Amino acid sequence: MAERPVTSDLSVDESLILHSVGWEPLELVCGSGVYSIPQGTWTWAVGEITAATYAVRAAVAGAARRLEAECRGVGGAGVVGVEVTIGVERHSVNAMLVGTAITGGARRSGDPFVSDLSGQDFALLHRAGWEPCGLAFGASYVYVPRRGAGTAVRQSGQNVELQNYTRAMYSARESAMERMQSDAIAKRATGVVAVKVAEGPVEFAGHAIGFLAWGTSVRPGPGGHNYMRPGVVLPMDDAVVTFDAAHLR
Amino acid sequence: MPPESAGRLESGTFSSGLTIPDFAACLHMGMRPVALVQGYCVMSWGWFGTGGLYARYQGSGLSTYRCPHGYYAMGPDHRTWGQNTEQTWATQAWATGFNTAYHRMVEEAAEAGAHGVIGVVDTSRHLLEGGIREFHMYGTAVVVEGRQPPAQIWTCYLAGERLAKLMEAGFFPVSVSASMASVLVQAVCATEMLLHGSWDTYGMVNTTDEITQVADAEMQACRMARDRVRSTLGGDRLHGASIEAGWKEVGAGLMQRDCVLRGSRVRHVSDPGPIEPPRPVVVLRG
Numbered sequence: 001m002a003e004r005p006v007t008s009d010l011s012v013d014e015s016l017i018l019h020s021v022g023w024e025p026l027e028l029v030c031g032s033g034v035y036s037i038p039q040g041t042w043t044w045a046v047g048e049i050t051a052a053t054y055a056v057r058a059a060v061a062g063a064a065r066r067l068e069a070e071c072r073g074v075g076g077a078g079v080v081g082v083e084v085t086i087g088v089e090r091h092s093v094n095a096m097l098v099g100t101a102i103t104g105g106a107r108r109s110g111d112p113f114v115s116d117l118s119g120q121d122f123a124l125l126h127r128a129g130w131e132p133c134g135l136a137f138g139a140s141y142v143y144v145p146r147r148g149a150g151t152a153v154r155q156s157g158q159n160v161e162l163q164n165y166t167r168a169m170y171s172a173r174e175s176a177m178e179r180m181q182s183d184a185i186a187k188r189a190t191g192v193v194a195v196k197v198a199e200g201p202v203e204f205a206g207h208a209i210g211f212l213a214w215g216t217s218v219r220p221g222p223g224g225h226n227y228m229r230p231g232v233v234l235p236m237d238d239a240v241v242t243f244d245a246a247h248l249r
Numbered sequence: 250m251p252p253e254s255a256g257r258l259e260s261g262t263f264s265s266g267l268t269i270p271d272f273a274a275c276l277h278m279g280m281r282p283v284a285l286v287q288g289y290c291v292m293s294w295g296w297f298g299t300g301g302l303y304a305r306y307q308g309s310g311l312s313t314y315r316c317p318h319g320y321y322a323m324g325p326d327h328r329t330w331g332q333n334t335e336q337t338w339a340t341q342a343w344a345t346g347f348n349t350a351y352h353r354m355v356e357e358a359a360e361a362g363a364h365g366v367i368g369v370v371d372t373s374r375h376l377l378e379g380g381i382r383e384f385h386m387y388g389t390a391v392v393v394e395g396r397q398p399p400a401q402i403w404t405c406y407l408a409g410e411r412l413a414k415l416m417e418a419g420f421f422p423v424s425v426s427a428s429m430a431s432v433l434v435q436a437v438c439a440t441e442m443l444l445h446g447s448w449d450t451y452g453m454v455n456t457t458d459e460i461t462q463v464a465d466a467e468m469q470a471c472r473m474a475r476d477r478v479r480s481t482l483g484g485d486r487l488h489g490a491s492i493e494a495g496w497k498e499v500g501a502g503l504m505q506r507d508c509v510l511r512g513s514r515v516r517h518v519s520d521p522g523p524i525e526p527p528r529p530v531v532v533l534r535g
Contacts, residue, residue: 005482007475007512009490012414020524028475028490028510032467036443038456054457062459066468091446092460096467098492123527230529 004074008100010081014119018080021123023104029070029079031097033062042090042205048172049141049208052093056086056139056212057179059095064114064135067097071112076101078113080122082135084214090204097135115216117194125193125218129226133189136217138180141202141210142172169209173199176211189217254357257284265389267368271409275367278413280391284361287387288353292346294375294382310334311469314437314462317453328502331437333466335473336505339431343509346373346384347427354386355402363390364398368408369425371511406489406513415488420515423485427511430473432466436502463504470494470508478510487512 008015008025015025035055042049071079082099097114105126115122115132125132145164147155155162176197184192195215202208257264265282267275275282314331350371358366369388376383388404405422407415415422436444439454440462448456471492478487490512497505 003484005479005484006486007479007482007490008486008488009492009512011489012411012418015488016414016418016521016524017527020526028487028492030468030471030492032464032471034460034463034467036456036458036460037446038448039446041446051456058457058459062464066464092444092463094463094467096494098471120527124529127526228529230531233530233532235532235534 009098010100010119014081017123018102018119021105021126023102023123023126026076026101026103027070027074029067029074029076029099029101031063031065031067031070033059033064033066033095035059035062035093037089037091037093039091042202042208044146044207045143046145047143048175049143052088052141052208052210053139055093056088056095056141056210057137059093060084060086060097060135060137060139060214063095063097064137067099067114068112071101071114074101075103076112077103077105078115078132080115081118082114082116084116084135086212088202088210116196116214117216121194127226128228129221129223130218131221133184133187133217133219135214136180136184136187136189136192137212137214138176138178138183139210139212140172140175140179141208142168144168144207144209172209172211173197176213180213180215184217187217188219190219192217250353250357250360255360266370266387267389267408271368274409274413275389275391278416279394280365280367281394282389282391283363284357284390285387286354286357286361286363286366286390287385288350288355288357289386290346290349290353290384291376292342292382292384294342294380311432312462312465314440316438318438318449318451321449321451321453328436328438328441331440331462332435333462333469334433334435335469336431336433339505339507340429340473342382343373343429343431346382347371347386347429350384350386351404351425354388355404358390358402361390362392362398363402364393364396365403365405365422366390367405367412367422369404369406371425371427373509405515406511411489415513415515417521419517419519419521420486420488421518423514423516425511426478426481426487426514427509428474428477429507429509430470430477431508432470432473432506433499434462434466434504434506436504437462441502466504466506467494467508470506471510474508474510478512482514485514485516488515489513 007028035058037055041051079099085096087094113132114135145168192215198212264285266285311333316329366388371386373384403422404424443460494508499505
């Protein structure tokens with residue numbers, strides 16, 4: 001049977017470094033998840049926007065499921081360098097994951113892993129005796145809290161902390177991260193590495209803010225942690241620092 | 250080629266689209282830039298087949314979707330049936346535009362006596378309210394010093410250090426490779442409802458349901474673009490692939506998902522030899 005041609009979005013560095021630790025790219029794979037956001041979701045209220053939070057989390061989980069299925073279909077052990085794109089519209093959420101399925105190494109049994117680590121980071125993780133368990137994701141959408149008329153009047157003209165804002169945003173950030181960690185625990189991971197946090201107001205609903213957190217969940221491999229003593233590099237190409245007598249004047 | 254191209258290519262001076270580091274890396278690899286070469290093609294963009302107004306929605310059916318409401322489906326506007334269709338006219342027109350621009354760029358490179366074209370950039374955009382689409386491709390034509398011209402001019406999206414690394418890794422560029430897939434979504438009632446954030450009162454369409462028809466369209470477009478590129482690779486591999494995708498509303502309940510996959514087709518010519526596994530280092534820098 002003819003060998004299946006390889007397609008990959010890895011850089012040359014990534015391909016070589018994966019090759020050096022016994023992994024090879026197989027196929028460019030993608031996963032998509034689309035969920036609905038019910039009408040009335042963005043109407044101003046108090047607390048978390050649960051429907052939006054649910055839709056975003058479900059869309060990413062759906063996309064990851066499809067990505068894993070594609071990876072399994074080409075005989076891959078996992079997907080690395082996954083690029084996460086999340087588009088939130090007024091009535092729908094679209095999550096797209098694109099990465100390269102790889103095979104080789106000490107091939108694990110079970111479901112393929114999904115990781116947004118680069119080829120270099122994956123190789124280093126692998127050498128250190130750890131293995132990725134999947135993409136851990138958390139989200140939280142909240143309404144920007146309103147102040148009462150009396151509070152607004154009291155706070156006007158003063159540079160004071162807006163405690164209701166602080167509380168709401170603090171709690172939303174924590175919720176997103178807590179969900180990400182719960183997701184990692186569900187994947188039997190012991191931690192999450194390379195966490196990315198994205199946050200900001202929703203484009204079409206200025207009174208709503210979204211917080212997203214994701215990273216690669218990891219656990220030690222069967223051999224446990226492999227301590228890698230870092231080497232010391234002393235570059236010889238430092239810029240020459242010249243003494244300028246003008247500084248003494 | 251327009252007469253101006255011939256004049257430019259014979260002027261005796263070289264032109265290049267490379268950055269200074271890429272230019273330096275190119276010289277270091279023994280490649281001499283000879284000219285910035287380009288190809289251009291403007292296409293009329295639309296359905297021009299026979300079969301009336303609805304012919305543009307015909308094509309290769311990919312998946313169908315049934316209304317879940319059965320006897321509850323009321324009214325003539327209820328979308329009892331939905332389909333994802335490949336828009337073969339768009340795919341074919343895109344391939345024609347891309348390939349024509351590509352061949353014109355290669356023709357200019359041949360005119361300049363080049364062996365290959367590096368740092369290729371291709372763009373495609375609508376002109377004049379979308380009825381016309383232009384394809385533009387350009388890159389730096391190079392001559393490999395001390396080598397005979399190859400039987401076929403090779404092309405590559407990479408240039409400079411990245412190209413040098415690719416070649417040191419034992420690969421040689423063959424050609425840029427790209428494909429476009431377009432999927433038309435004719436939404437079934439459930440898809441239409443969910444995309445508008447609504448639901449039914451029968452419990453058959455709930456807001457917590459996945460919009461599978463749309464997710465399927467995204468997957469279908471990506472897979473078709475990838476499989477089409479893969480079918481052209483032979484024993485080679487596609488390196489540095491990138492996906493460009495987007496949605497377009499084309500009518501009530503009609504959406505179009507376009508996906509363009511591009512990358513450099515490369516051939517494995519030698520083994521890079523053993524590569525040391527990565528080692529963590531601490532850099533002592535003042």
